[in-house]
Amino acid sequence: MDDRGRQPLGELEILARLRSRLSGLSGPDEVHLGDDTAVLSPGSGRVLFAADLVVEGVHFDLSLGTAADAGWKVVAANVSDVAAMGGVATHCVVGVAAAPGSDLVGLFDGLQAASAAYGVGLVGGDLSRAPVLVVCVSILGETGSGPTVLRSGARPGDELWCTGPLGASAAGLEGLGSGRLGRDDPLARAYLRPLARPAEGQLAAGIGASAMIDISDGLALDATRLAEESGVGIELDEVPVAAGASEEQALGGGEDYELLFAVRAGTEVEASFEAAGLRRPVRVGRCTADPAGRSLRGAPLPPLGWVHDLGAPARQG
């Protein structure tokens, strides 16, 4: 916490204090904080590059969680994007727009904690003021010699698998909002400190996943996105629901950051994950040849999912 409480600090003072707290993971000949850009030594393979932002009042509520939670979440969301390509996240930069008195030290603690947890170097950024806290993280990753798994490669007949149960984050938000759950409850934790699944993404890529997406907006919407990009239909027959969550939250709540991937039918998915010491994925359905097909247990897939209009949870239109 900032020992000066809510007294405003100048940007230079804040940057100097934050810089001393951050420790990018430097390779030889690399330069991180303190110059116009970070200087990185690229590995072989392809470079992955993405951005995700979180906004106070939209993605987080400082009456329910802390600035550190917001920092954790935006890094996890970015790592999840890289995981959904089968890649390894390596470096990130952060743009912060903060209201005067924002807990920037807490925010950077959360950014740094998640970066360290996922082995990502936090190597630069920018800071300004704004009426609410906005945190935009951009992430770099690489695929090494492995394949890159796009959203668009699923084929009719492929099975669809999900790396874990869904809906915990939405149930945690609901429980925190009603005061029913404390922040250490597992559901609250799933909302405040979601986990990305990089090992699962790399393994899915390794066993030949034809398409993959991270479930950031609910299974219904993200499965639909994968189907649209691949030009296939989807038949879901199983929704993995987290303990304490509802099927509606699993289908539409979002921010779970599990991975949904397609793979050729008959692939030894469960055995491969078990052998790697990872939780068994759940087979949720299959891809079909009808590009308009979207079903759940034989009925039309409910149009659930987090859609920004800009921002509110809403039904798809």
Add this chain to the structure above:
Amino acid sequence: MDDRGRQPLGELEILARLRSRLSGLSGPDEVHLGDDTAVLSPGSGRVLFAADLVVEGVHFDLSLGTAADAGWKVVAANVSDVAAMGGVATHCVVGVAAAPGSDLVGLFDGLQAASAAYGVGLVGGDLSRAPVLVVCVSILGETGSGPTVLRSGARPGDELWCTGPLGASAAGLEGLGSGRLGRDDPLARAYLRPLARPAEGQLAAGIGASAMIDISDGLALDATRLAEESGVGIELDEVPVAAGASEEQALGGGEDYELLFAVRAGTEVEASFEAAGLRRPVRVGRCTADPAGRSLRGAPLPPLGWVHDLGAPARQG
């Protein structure tokens, strides 16, 4: 312009419309918009990585300029960061937090215009709502086989050069704010559509610049930053002031995005720039051995410069 005026659009509709407008510069085997991350084919050399954000009411005022101007400016600021390393910007991603009714089509037109002008592929991003428009661009660049020029390499005796006159952006903001200038006035243009200097940065690197920084916060503050990072003193004896601007605006106004570089005394700077068809830089002073030295024409360097507190133009210290 958005033909639906200020009627809110859903995120999916906006993304679909924007995606059709954007044309990342794709290499072979590259994937840009529409997946979890962009997939890039790295060149040789080092990777440069940075972020810069602009906030409505801080960096731009939609009563003075357009959303397209804001998009242009944030890309130019990022390209300028890469230029200040002697690098070539290659790809960027953008995080946008926008108020309902924001001119997102105009914003993306400006982002795309600047990206195209500097040969940068706009390859991904994220979109949310917020009370004001916040645009965070992250940029990737590379140095190829050339050197990377840090802020920290200046040595006592090196000359300091600036790639062009300063203060036009601050004078343009003042003139727009008072209603004295229209948006096509050159000073207003310098504020609304600033230019980065990538060719100048690469040339400075090529002739052996020992340190470099882009002048985003005024000559006084950015020269001080270069001196601090290099552990040298600076004696300035010339301030290149743009026509229509004041010396105070040149020293403290910011957002000019010219480059300040240090180079061994006697280097053929002017001839090198002329031979490359670039405007002659101005020799503004020299580096000294006293790390505390900060002077302008023999007097203490005025403590001018754009400092976020968070956000307002302010004196240092």
